[in-house]
Amino acid sequence: MTQRMGFFTDTSVCIGCKACEVACKEWNHVPEDGLNFTGMSYDNTEQLGADTWRHVAFIEQRKPLAEQEPGVDHEGPVPPLGAPPDAAPMTPMAPGEGGDLRWLMASDVCKHCTKAACLDVCPTGALFRTEFGTVVVQSDVCNGCGYCIPACPFGVIGQREDDGRAWKCTLCYDRIGDGLEPACAKACPTDSIQYGPLDELRERAAARVATLNDAGVDDARLYLADTDDGIRGAGAFFLLLDDPEVYGLPPDPIATTRDLPAMWRHAALAAAGLLGAGLLAFAGRA
């Protein structure tokens, strides 16, 4: 394997422009899957699936993040959040009564799990791990058994209806093989989506979350950056500003395949029990 590559999606700078969604669809020829109006804030894409490989979530909350202060100069260091406006040369955000609305945006994607349940359960070998440590479906092998779909703890992979096969983000396998960055990362105007070697991204993310926490954004936390969680860390991880479930993400995902040794043991015992019971039924007088 060459270096493991991944995504760091820093939702604190996402502006909800959906350039990632569009770029992904364009580059990967992902078919249109409905132009709906959902009423879920600005989210009309709804969820990841066979035909949505980047999904921007929008969350409106009655929770002031800060108040904006117009008309300040941009010289000098950025003060910590909470500093009173007149004490600071620049106060992009300060707590206050106005702005009683917090609008969270987050671009979701396949996590390219270290322990990927979808890959583990795929009976045909269509899902495989690439030299970049990413998880990709070979569409010429997939027979549409659908097993990967309920196996994924994030509800990422889906079945394309007219085609029967399973589809999901490839982390632009074709592009990164040529040394290009994935289409979504390329298109993201704020660098909310960052692509690179996973080690580097993890360092950068740790620094970023520390900066935000120091600045008083206590809500900022990393999601799936830990290698000892239920999927042993993700190749695509996130900086979130609220609990994962607020964004539609599971708070403690596990790859259920980690319980397979126990499950096979129970199945073997159960099978032996059936054989034993069957033979016992013939014992003694009829």
Added chain:
Amino acid sequence: MSEDAFTSYYGRPVLKPPVWKALDIAGYLFLGGLAGASSVLSAGAELTGRPRLARGTRIGAAGAIAVSLVALVHDLGRPGRFVNMLRVLKWTSPMSVGSWILSAYAPLAGAAAFSAVTGRLPRIGTAAAMAGGVAGPAVAAYTGVLLADTAVPGWHEGHRELPYLFVSSAAAAGGGLGLLVAPRAEVTPARRLGVAGGAAELLVARLMRARLGTVAEAYETGRARVLMRAAEALTGAGALTAALGRGDRRLSAAGGAALLAGSALTRFGVFEAGMTSSKDPKYTVVPQRARLRTG
């Protein structure tokens, strides 16, 4: 569970519900179990000289597994590519393991039934029936892992119990078939297996729901609840009738039919509960939150 406050993204499910069709997959769970347990009975009948029971269960097993294979292929998004199932053997994929178990078992069941129907190749038929009797339980048991090895809370949280529930349900079904096809002189083993299987099925289903914690609600609401209740009633009635109907051919047959129906309903109930649990974010979020709290 409803007491626990939890957040979600506009009430959307965290997971994708399985794309499997109930008739295909729950139907297969039932028929595969029926076939597996019938094969055990036919092997026993072979060993103890019960020709009619042997013949009936051989044919039943082959028929059930044949329909199963059709259902499984039909459920694929690309049925023409079903052979890709045998491209690799992966222990991490219960579906892969199951495909190999089926590809060993189905020809055995077929050969045993062929010989029973045509009277040809009796030795091969007997050998196939014996080998099928050993492979059959694997067919009945692995399906528990097949469902449990998913993120579906209603299935995975029951991963310790599902294999036992499914083999019990299989025993009830196989015994039920035996009760229908065997003459009085040969029926006792089928009665014993059916009654024991039915009793175990009731017991394990209860135990599983008790151990599922908050996720048990998926089994106790909506269609799953109706199916599980009906399964319980039929299995209970079937086991009782079969046990008490000793000596009465018609009562025995009725008991057998009820056991079969109860087994089928159990599979559809478990399938449905899994679907329910995958479509509501609370089944994913609440237990995971609790897990995080308790560490």
